[in-house]
Amino acid sequence: MSRKSGLGHEALLKRKAEEKLESYRRKIHMKNQAEETAAEQFRLRFKHKHDEVKLEGDLRRSQRACQQLDTQKNIQFPREAWYWLGLEKETEEEEEEEKEPDEDEYKSEDLSVLEKLQILTGYLREEHLYCIWCGTAYEDKEDLSSNCPGPTSADHD
Numbered sequence: 001m002s003r004k005s006g007l008g009h010e011a012l013l014k015r016k017a018e019e020k021l022e023s024y025r026r027k028i029h030m031k032n033q034a035e036e037t038a039a040e041q042f043r044l045r046f047k048h049k050h051d052e053v054k055l056e057g058d059l060r061r062s063q064r065a066c067q068q069l070d071t072q073k074n075i076q077f078p079r080e081a082w083y084w085l086g087l088e089k090e091t092e093e094e095e096e097e098e099k100e101p102d103e104d105e106y107k108s109e110d111l112s113v114l115e116k117l118q119i120l121t122g123y124l125r126e127e128h129l130y131c132i133w134c135g136t137a138y139e140d141k142e143d144l145s146s147n148c149p150g151p152t153s154a155d156h157d
């Protein structure tokens with residue numbers, strides 16, 4: 001009887017030890033997973049941040065090109081204030097001074113950098129046959145479509 005119970009006790013101890021080990025393994029596994037997730041999130045954030053910086057740079061280049069090309073065409077005012085560099089801020093300040101916010105007025109702040117970039121590069125292609133990634137103003141639409149790989153940054157990789 002005592003031997004039997006002794007074995008039972010041993011088995012119980014063994015099972016408890018195994019359970020402990022198993023729970024320890026699970027904890028380590030979860031910890032590793034959490035660390036992996038954090039590292040992945042960091043990578044994504046960094047990539048996103050990196051993309052944003054690149055988009056902002058592309059947008060500024062587009063604005064500069066737009067201002068230059070519009071001016072060459074004797075266009076005195078941009079289609080939208082933010083199409084040109086630096087103009088947007090002045091307009092905002094004026095609006096603040098007047099303190100009469102026009103609700104119908106187009107608010108460029110509602111647009112993301114990517115949206116602005118898409119709109120502006122589209123305008124540059126339509127109006128000026130210009131591609132900021134090629135850095136080229138094309139002769140005509142055919143010239144543009146046959147020599148420029150496409151309307152996005154990725155097309156130029």
Ligand SMILES: [Zn+2]
Pocket residue numbers: 131132133134135147148149150156
């Ligand atoms: Zn191009």
